[in-house]
Amino acid sequence: MSTKSKSCQALLLSPKRHRLRMRRLYIAHMIHCAITQKFCHSQRVLVGIAQQRKGMRSLCLDPETPSFSMSRSSASGLSTPRFSYSESGIDQCIEAAEALVLKWNPEASAFAKVTSLFYEDRHEAMHYIKCVNQLQKAMDFLLSDNSSSQKLVLAHKLMQMAMKRLQKEFYQILSMNRAHLDPESMSTRSSRTSIRSSISDFDDDATAAEDDVPNAGDSISEVEQVSSIAMADLRSIAECMISAGYGKECIGVYKVIRKSIIDEGIYRLNVEKVSSSKINKMDWQVLELKTKTWLEAVKISVRTLFTGEKILCDHVFRAFESIRESCFAEISREGAGLLFGFPELVARTKKSPPEKMFRVLDMYTALGDLWPEIESIFSSESTSAIRSQAFESMVRITESVRTFLSKFESTIQKHSSKSPASGGVHSLTTHAMDYLANLADYNNILSEIFADWPPPSWRSMPESVLYSPDSNDLSVPALTARIAWLILVLICKLDGKAKHHKDVSLAYLFLANNLHHVVFKVHTSNLLYVLGEDWLAKHESKLAKFVGNYEKLMWGEVISSLPENPRTVISPAEAKEIFSNFNFKFEQAYRKQRPFIITDMKLREQIKASIHRKVVPTYRQFYDTHRITVGSAREMAAHVVFTPRDIEGYLSDLFFGGITADDVSSSSASSATSSPLRRHS
Incomplete structure (x- = not known):
């Protein structure tokens, strides 16, 4: 060409x-x-x-670089001439550079081939950098002044030798200091050991080169001191090579070594590249384990791995903004892509067990907590794709959570099993409330996810349903409205299941059991924080109405079979009729209750105490006043079946799903005068 x-x-x-x-x-x-x-x-x-x-x-020279001049000083046997833009100054500069460059040319010296300049004599290494910088300025002057080409040829050859030497030194420092320049050490560096200046900031005095490292008297660890020296040397070499036009060689070495450290770190944290098809084929237990591993890995990666690499890269290439940004993007792109792309893959997987909701919320929480640090570390235009990947994962999780809740609502509405024969808490109630209580633990995250999600349509429910927030009330948080809606859907479904009980009173007991479980779960979880005290109070009131309706329908006839004034004087015939009627009504109510259960002990005791207050005291007064008026002992035995103590015993055995210690044997006969409970009495 x-x-x-x-x-x-x-x-x-x-x-x-x-x-x-x-x-x-x-x-x-x-x-x-x-x-x-x-x-x-x-x-x-x-x-x-x-x-x-x-x-x-x-464009190629730092405007802060001192004027092109050199001073003669004696250090380590080196001599650096002072000159201006003159032939003699150029000659002296090239001669000084030639002596030092040839001394450390590995092709000309076995000593230079096996020895590191920066490890052998760091003070001389600083002079080496200075001579190379001055040689570059001499070349610039020769180019601009159209001076003798022979000098330019020599300077160019020396520059090539020097760049090879510095490239080798750059590689050796990076390789030999992997342990001292590890991301964890970088991310936790003390401000006392921060690097204060680069080689371009040095004074003419060669002793100023030591300003790049902490003083011997500083109270720092050996690791911090070694890493500080290595960082200073790397920066000096990088600035020298890039200014001389050999940035590609320098950056290439840096990318290869530091990218391997990030990739190794990601691998050690058990984050591996996995395709969407492979994730869809995984058992949920395996995928859940990988998710838990990722939750630990993302914290370490952001706060240690990428933070440490960003600190090191920013320091080494501090003088070149575009280079440090593109370099960090290059070494971190693959590892960060694997890390921040994993949540999106999990959110999109076709497997949807209930546990998946909580794992994706855990990932959303982790990314949300780390987002300020992610934005800070990957703030440049070069790393915008990494930020976008992390954000896209959060968007996919948001979509996944909303889809989960829609499916959850649909599952409740399509649930087909009947209410339990015992009238206890339905499995649907247990599972749904456990699920919602666990969701409430993520209320802060869910508030963000539901913020712009259209609220449910309360108008689709009848006005007679339980309390629900006004859909037109903008003060109701989106999360509160959504959770209240799901509970409302659940209770309406339970109301439909209650109709499978032929006895209306038992249907109310079923509803009371289940609503009590709902209220209990709200009261003992973060659902109370989400729904509020007002919601809880209204549902507790509704629970009391269910219990009241049950008592009225189940025990109302038993209570009404006794006179309002049990001590009123009545005839023996009237007393016999009242005793017989009470026996029949109580036995009937008792038999209906035998298979039913109230799971919660507190609710069970409250209902039994309420029934006891309404039945036992009145019956005891009537029994004590009129049992002797019935007639002979035979007539008493025929009409007075239960003593007040028997009634207390039977009531105490209620709501355990059957008769317990006081089991009542059945009689072959069934009549008002031959009660199945009589023999036990």
């Missing part, structure tokens, strides 16, 4: 690559002209390129 074609191609590159390519093109052409003795002719051909090079000089 001709020189003209190469120049045209360079114009299509980025400004930085364009500048570096033109510099190398110009140097190569100058060397070629010197060899063929056609320098004068070539100089006219390339004058246009040189003028472009002058215009872009501000």
